[in-house]
Amino acid sequence: MKAVARPRNSPQSETLLLAKQDFQAFLDQLWQGGYRVVGPTIAQQAIVYDEIRRVEDLPRGWTDEQSGGQYRLTRRDDEAWFGFVVGPHSPKRYFFPPQVAVTQADRTSNGWQFSEVPDQEPPYALLGVRACELAAIAVQDRTFINEQYVDPIYRRRRERALIVAVNCTQAASTCFCTSMNTGPRCTQGFDLALTELPDSFTVEVGSERGADVLSSLPVTRAAPGSLLAAEAARQQAVDQITKGLDTKDIRDLLLSNLEHPRWDEVATRCLSCTNCTMVCPTCFCSSVKEVSDLTGDHVQREREWDTCFNWDFSYMNGGIVRNQIRSRYRQWLTHKLASWIDQFGVSGCVGCGRCITWCPVAIDLTEEVAAIRENPA
Amino acid sequence: MSHKPRLAVFKFASCDGCQLSLVALEDELLALAERIDVAYFLEASSRVEPGPYDVALVEGSITTPEDAQRIRQIRRDSRFLVTIGACATAGGIQALRNWADSAEFLRAVYASPEYIHSLATSTPISSHVPVDFELRGCPINKQQLLEVLVSLLGGRRPRTPVHSVCLQCKRRGTVCVTVAQGIPCLGPVTHDGCGAICPSYNRGCYGCYGPCEQPNLESLSDQCQVIGVSRETLVRSLRNSFNGYAPEFRAESDRLAGEEQ
Numbered sequence: 001m002k003a004v005a006r007p008r009n010s011p012q013s014e015t016l017l018l019a020k021q022d023f024q025a026f027l028d029q030l031w032q033g034g035y036r037v038v039g040p041t042i043a044q045q046a047i048v049y050d051e052i053r054r055v056e057d058l059p060r061g062w063t064d065e066q067s068g069g070q071y072r073l074t075r076r077d078d079e080a081w082f083g084f085v086v087g088p089h090s091p092k093r094y095f096f097p098p099q100v101a102v103t104q105a106d107r108t109s110n111g112w113q114f115s116e117v118p119d120q121e122p123p124y125a126l127l128g129v130r131a132c133e134l135a136a137i138a139v140q141d142r143t144f145i146n147e148q149y150v151d152p153i154y155r156r157r158r159e160r161a162l163i164v165a166v167n168c169t170q171a172a173s174t175c176f177c178t179s180m181n182t183g184p185r186c187t188q189g190f191d192l193a194l195t196e197l198p199d200s201f202t203v204e205v206g207s208e209r210g211a212d213v214l215s216s217l218p219v220t221r222a223a224p225g226s227l228l229a230a231e232a233a234r235q236q237a238v239d240q241i242t243k244g245l246d247t248k249d250i251r252d253l254l255l256s257n258l259e260h261p262r263w264d265e266v267a268t269r270c271l272s273c274t275n276c277t278m279v280c281p282t283c284f285c286s287s288v289k290e291v292s293d294l295t296g297d298h299v300q301r302e303r304e305w306d307t308c309f310n311w312d313f314s315y316m317n318g319g320i321v322r323n324q325i326r327s328r329y330r331q332w333l334t335h336k337l338a339s340w341i342d343q344f345g346v347s348g349c350v351g352c353g354r355c356i357t358w359c360p361v362a363i364d365l366t367e368e369v370a371a372i373r374e375n376p377a
Numbered sequence: 378m379s380h381k382p383r384l385a386v387f388k389f390a391s392c393d394g395c396q397l398s399l400v401a402l403e404d405e406l407l408a409l410a411e412r413i414d415v416a417y418f419l420e421a422s423s424r425v426e427p428g429p430y431d432v433a434l435v436e437g438s439i440t441t442p443e444d445a446q447r448i449r450q451i452r453r454d455s456r457f458l459v460t461i462g463a464c465a466t467a468g469g470i471q472a473l474r475n476w477a478d479s480a481e482f483l484r485a486v487y488a489s490p491e492y493i494h495s496l497a498t499s500t501p502i503s504s505h506v507p508v509d510f511e512l513r514g515c516p517i518n519k520q521q522l523l524e525v526l527v528s529l530l531g532g533r534r535p536r537t538p539v540h541s542v543c544l545q546c547k548r549r550g551t552v553c554v555t556v557a558q559g560i561p562c563l564g565p566v567t568h569d570g571c572g573a574i575c576p577s578y579n580r581g582c583y584g585c586y587g588p589c590e591q592p593n594l595e596s597l598s599d600q601c602q603v604i605g606v607s608r609e610t611l612v613r614s615l616r617n618s619f620n621g622y623a624p625e626f627r628a629e630s631d632r633l634a635g636e637e638q
Contacts, residue, residue: 044552044579069600071557088552098548271593273565274540278547289536294408294527305548310540311590325593360543360555360565361600 015230016203016214017222018194020081023201024055026217030125033213035162038094039127040087045073049089052127059084066172066353069362082128082196085172086352090281091133094124095157096140099304102153102288107297117300119153123160129190130168131183132175132352136281137163138189142344143284162209165190169233171240174353176366179245182350184237195230202230245351245366246373247337253373254338258330262371267326269361276355276363277307277332282348285313308332333365382431382530385417387451389437389444390471390499394516395462396420396436401519409523412530428454432529434522438464438471438499445496445505452506457529460502461522463515463619467587470515471499472622499622510535513568515585515619521570539590541565542582545573554581561606563618566592566625584618584626594629608633 018026030037031053039052042059052058064084065072076083101117129137137158144154168184177183186193191210194201202222205211222230277283287306292299306313308331314321322328340348349365356364386396400421402409416426433455439445452458460466468475474482479497483490502508512525512535521537528535538544542564546553554560554576562581564573568589575582588594598611606614615621615630 044554044557046552046557048550048552069556070559071553073557088547088557089550093550098550268593269596269599271541271565271596272591273543275543275547275553275565278544292527292531294405294412294523296527296531305544307544310544312539325591358553358556360553360562361596 015222015227016205016219017200017226018203018217018219019200022218027052027055029213029217030162034122035125036122037125037127040082040084042073046071047073047084047087049087049093064172066174066357068174068356068364069359071357080196082166083170085168085170085175086130086132086354088279088354088358090279090354091126091129091137092140092281094126095137095154095161096144096284097153099302100153102301102303104298104300119156121157123162124157125162125164127164129163129165131165131186132177132350133281134163134165134186134189135180135182135350136352139282139344139346139348139350140284142346162213163190165193167193167195167234168237169196171237172353173242174356175241175351176243176245176353177351178238178241179247180347180349180351184241185234195233197226197229197233200226202226243353243366245369247347250369251338251341253376254334254369257372257377258334260372260377262368263326263330266329266363266368267324269363270325270329271361272309272311272325272328273360274307274309275358275360277309278305279354279358281352281354282350283307287313308335333368337369381412381414383414383416384432384434385428385430385455386420386434387417387436388419389435389448389465390440391437391462391464391469393420393436396434398517398519398522399434402523405523409526413526430455432457432459432526435460435465435502436462438468438501439496439505440471440499441495448502448505457509458506459510459512459525460508461512461517463513463585463587465502466511466513467620468499468501468622470617470619473616474499475622476616501622512537513570513586518570518572538569540569541589542567542569542571542573542576545569546576549573549577551577554579555604559604561601561604561614563614566594566597583614584620587618587620587623588625592625594625598629598633
């Protein structure tokens with residue numbers, strides 16, 4: 001069928017059905033369309049994002065069990081293709097790469113000649129993006145492309161990407177998207193959004209680009225029975241969420257408790273190892289260094305992920321500003337949940353729970369906020 | 378610098394692996410030799426020129442009375458003194474003797490221990506003379522060594538990050554072996570520089586670059602015990618890290634061993 005063109009991010013009302021037996025054709029269509037398809041696959045005992053060429057690359061029949069400081073890959077009772085939650089990777093690493101050259105210069109007889117470092121990455125098709133990740137992309141858009149200063153690397157990759165979202169049909173003990181109003185239902189920011197059923201996917205079309213991908217595939221209109229089954233599957237995720245974060249007046253709560261004793265307590269546990277910020281899908285800090293070759297005739301400016309948990313991240317003329325773990329943890333939490341709102345108009349937290357799972361000492365930001373709320377200054 | 382800077386490489390108690398990193402810079406060696414005069418490097422050349430030197434790379438720890446004197450002369454002869462590797466920076470694996478009776482070791486190993494004149498301890502170079510820069514690792518990373526040399530030639534501070542190994546694991550996309558597999562790992566308290574190699578092969582970091590800046594060792598010890606690592610294993614892991622005598626690792630292994638000094 002030929003889909004009707006719609007403006008991007010304005011979902012088409014009609015939900016379609018794509019049979020699992022046609023999913024390989026869908027992947028082939030994406031690759032043939034010039035996309036590099038990136039989606040969930042198993043590596044190092046976890047479900048990570050990497051290239052997906054065949055349906056066999058997907059973690060079919062596997063799931064994840066997550067809690068504070070612990071992630072375990074386990075077999076499912078069924079062969080679900082997307083029967084897990086979110087892993088250590090997120091779409092962040094594709095739009096905001098961990099290490100990238102931003103410019104270069106060569107010394108010539110006419111002085112220094114600056115040139116661009118071309119970004120060779122083909123457009124991405126991100127497959128399996130969850131609602132909290134869609135929300136995280138929207139948060140990073142505010143940082144990198146919606147304000148006065150635009151990051152050209154992010155913009156190029158973001159604008160060319162196709163996003164195939166997948167609705168969660170289960171939740172981990174670390175998930176709290178319902179508290180942050182970011183999920184588990186995918187409502188915007190996708191080109192296509194799938195909900196998995198035993199033999200097929202329901203497909204919501206969010207953009208003309210998404211509709212174009214489907215145009216040569218044997219999709220049908222989803223029957224009412226499929227729509228009801230998809231709704232029931234999505235409801236399972238909602239029902240399984242147990243964690244919550246009370247966000248009422250959270251900005252004022254945190255900013256009026258900067259000397260709360262809880263910061264000292266959490267600092268005894270926090271390793272300042274940077275893991276929470278690295279797995280966070282919205283953390284956007286980086287540092288830039290100039291790298292020269294031996295002759296000094298070629299210089300490259302390189303950007304890499306950095307974090308407020310690094311001891312020398314706050315180095316300024318005269319010394320280190322945040323010279324204790326206490327002040328670094330406080331900086332991160334108050335920025336993420338409070339001053340982010342002043343800066344960007346939204347919370348920096350999307351409730352994905354990665355910082356809880358991937359903290360080696362199981363620090364849970366929802367517990368830290370609750371402790372301050374319970375006994376504020 | 379108007380003249381070619383003069384480089385010297387000195388060895389103390391060590392395995393030679395770190396100075397070999399200089400020779401292992403195969404692709405850059407000729408370009409380096411054009412810019413640097415290698416005046417003293419016994420591992421690579423029998424040509425020996427007297428000091429003074431612009432840059433001295435010092436490998437190894439101080440374990441004999443003669444070495445304790447020799448490092449003083451090297452310091453006097455050298456404008457920049459850079460220690461390379463865990464032995465020179467933290468005392469090395471041979472610093473295990475610092476927790477033992479070295480005389481007993483001598484009796485056990487040598488048929489005629491009376492010929493051996495070594496100190497009871499293995500100590501880092503900085504315990505004996507002021508050090509201008511310490512390059513970590515067992516062995517050092519040759520790219521970091523190149524960065525040190527290039528920065529000294531360029532008159533700037535070397536860029537060798539002081540953060541944890543975790544940050545580099547995450548940049549690489551390596552999955553945390555502790556969280557996903559329950560494997561104990563010293564990465565959260567260990568100085569990066571290796572590029573986070575071990576976790577990418579599904580094994581824990583064993584701390585060969587020594588402590589990162591402001592490591593929280595007590596918290597990591599607590600968590601390791603939660604996942605089933607004994608205190609004895611933790612003590613051994615910290616002391617066998619090649620950096621066991623680095624102040625932060627030493628303090629924690631002593632605390633765990635109940636030997637607060």
